[in-house]
Amino acid sequence: MEDKIEEGGSTTRPLLLTESNYDYWKNRMKWYLKSQDEAIRRATQVLWTPPTAIVDGVEAVKSEDQWTAAESTTCAANSKAVSTIQCAVRPSVFKIIQNFETAKELWDALQLTYEGTKSVRKSKLHLISTWFESLTMKDDETIADFEKKSSLYC
Structure with missing residues (x-):
């Protein structure tokens, strides 16, 4: 994007x-x-x-x-x-x-x-951290598809 x-x-x-x-x-x-x-x-x-x-x-x-x-x-x-x-x-x-x-x-x-408030920012950071830690590229996924998927959260 x-x-x-x-x-x-x-x-x-x-x-x-x-x-x-x-x-x-x-x-x-x-x-x-x-x-x-x-x-x-x-x-x-x-x-x-x-x-x-x-x-x-x-x-x-x-x-x-x-x-x-x-x-x-x-x-x-x-x-x-x-x-x-x-x-x-x-x-x-x-x-x-x-x-x-x-x-x-x-x-x-x-x-x-x-x-948002500090607690909202902290929750958002936690969600993003969790998402990032679980981010993996599938074997049948192209780099372009993976990039599109990962850019949805950034």
């Missing part, structure tokens, strides 16, 4: 996530975001929250004009990561992530959608 890559190979345009390329997309997107700026990639790993300050003994969200340069930079990195990820998915996938406002939430939602 031949891989079909609809987009890619560009430093100015992220790879498009499809129904079947999540693992490839995830790795390429990580490096694409990192190439834009390490802070942008980090936004997918660390939950951004609006800066707060203590006002009259109560914690409150700061107005944007009170943000420090570092707080503004972190917010911008989150916004760039969100925008980049949104541009790298089809409309059907956008529905999954459209209501999230942080890059980490988007990243985690896509990971959960395509990889």
